[in-house]
Amino acid sequence: MRLLDLASLSSVRAFCDAFKQSGPSGSGSGADAASAAAAAAAAPLLNGPRGRPLHALVCNAGVFNMGVRARRETDEGGLEEHMACNHLGHFLLALLLMPSLRAGTRDLEERERRRRKEEGGAASAPPPPLLPRARVVSVSSAMHHYGASLGRTEADRADPMLKSRRGLYSTDRAYGRSKLAQLLFARELARRAKGAGAGAGAGAGAREGGGGAVDSFALHPGMVVTDVVRSLPPAVGAAYRALMGRLLLSPDEGARASVHAATALDPVGGGVGGAAAAAASSGSASSSELWYLDANARPTAPCAAAECPETAAWLWRWSAETVGLRAGEDVV
Ligand SMILES: NC(=O)c1ccc[n+]([C@@H]2O[C@H](COP(=O)([O-])OP(=O)(O)OC[C@H]3O[C@@H](n4cnc5c(N)ncnc54)[C@H](OP(=O)(O)O)[C@@H]3O)[C@@H](O)[C@H]2O)c1
Numbered sequence: 001m002r003l004l005d006l007a008s009l010s011s012v013r014a015f016c017d018a019f020k021q022s023g024p025s026g027s028g029s030g031a032d033a034a035s036a037a038a039a040a041a042a043a044p045l046l047n048g049p050r051g052r053p054l055h056a057l058v059c060n061a062g063v064f065n066m067g068v069r070a071r072r073e074t075d076e077g078g079l080e081e082h083m084a085c086n087h088l089g090h091f092l093l094a095l096l097l098m099p100s101l102r103a104g105t106r107d108l109e110e111r112e113r114r115r116r117k118e119e120g121g122a123a124s125a126p127p128p129p130l131l132p133r134a135r136v137v138s139v140s141s142a143m144h145h146y147g148a149s150l151g152r153t154e155a156d157r158a159d160p161m162l163k164s165r166r167g168l169y170s171t172d173r174a175y176g177r178s179k180l181a182q183l184l185f186a187r188e189l190a191r192r193a194k195g196a197g198a199g200a201g202a203g204a205g206a207r208e209g210g211g212g213a214v215d216s217f218a219l220h221p222g223m224v225v226t227d228v229v230r231s232l233p234p235a236v237g238a239a240y241r242a243l244m245g246r247l248l249l250s251p252d253e254g255a256r257a258s259v260h261a262a263t264a265l266d267p268v269g270g271g272v273g274g275a276a277a278a279a280a281s282s283g284s285a286s287s288s289e290l291w292y293l294d295a296n297a298r299p300t301a302p303c304a305a306a307e308c309p310e311t312a313a314w315l316w317r318w319s320a321e322t323v324g325l326r327a328g329e330d331v332v
Pocket of ligand 1: 004005006007008059060061062063064085139140141142221222223224225226227228230
């Protein structure tokens with residue numbers, strides 16, 4: 001287990017360095033000389049261009065300072081707290097771990113080839129239409145609608161964290177903007193991964209392996225009774241839990257879409273004859289809608305602002321600049 005503070009860019013960097021230098025079982029964190037020497041010997045392999053294999057990254061951590069704490073707060077680096085933790089921390093985390101995710105896809109493909117061989121099939125036989133892929137899962141929220149103004153005007157692009165336009169600030173809006181930023185990131189990541197590898201997660205149909213391509217999905221987990229109300233006064237929080245505990249999803253139920261997106265071979269049901277292909281061909285959903293899942297893990301449409309390629313491209317550039325992405329780290 002390693003500590004990670006997503007609101008601190010230095011913590012994200014330290015976490016990723018430690019992850020990539022550790023062995024598959026976390027041997028790099030061992031304190032004795034023998035394991036340190038073993039980790040040092042393995043480091044060039046694990047931390048090379050292929051990276052330590054990582055099969056799924058679920059960007060679930062989040063803050064929502066609701067209620068009486070409706071002031072604009074910043075983190076240690078002066079970044080607005082919702083944007084810092086919910087989007088920028090995850091953005092940096094995902095990009096620094098991209099070599100490991102690509103290695104994860106290759107590892108999954110290799111395992112699939114071995115499995116087919118053990119079952120008697122020829123290793124050189126044509127691959128099935130779908131191969132397992134590593135993926136980034138962004139846990140967003142239906143409240144991304146509250147952030148629809150993010151990046152829509154030049155004035156907003158000059159001040160995406162509402163620093164100089166404090167009259168516009170509310171924690172609902174700040175949270176919504178961070179959740180929209182997660183969706184724009186997920187969409188742009190899927191598009192970029194498509195360019196870099198074979199197919200992308202954004203509702204791609206049949207796909208082939210080989211490029212170490214990484215899928216990207218986003219979701220709304222549903223309305224879930226969790227500690228998300230921790231910023232409310234204790235009595236209000238307790239009343240909320242008592243009342244809403246009967247109506248809203250339990251934490252287990254709220255994890256359904258995340259687990260599905262992280263583990264299903266094809267979370268949006270694409271592929272020949274799949275649910276997504278059927279939905280697209282019947283006109284009930286376009287393929288571009290099939291990267292965002294609802295609480296029941298069904299593909300659904302986010303708000304139009306989340307589908308704007310131009311805003312997504314701007315957000316990527318702004319995020320890279322804000323987190324101080326170094327040359328060679330924008331690897332998608
Ligand atoms: N609950 C809902 O109804 C709902 C609805 C829509 C979307 N969501 C989304 O679902 C996700 C999970 O939220 P939740 O409802 O489970 O809220 P939660 O109970 O408050 O859990 C938030 C989690 O994020 C972690 N976290 C917060 N700040 C962090 C930081 N700076 N660095 C690392 N980890 C940090 C917390 O870790 P610690 O416990 O260690 O602080 C905690 O594990 C969030 O992204 C949220 O926006 C929730």
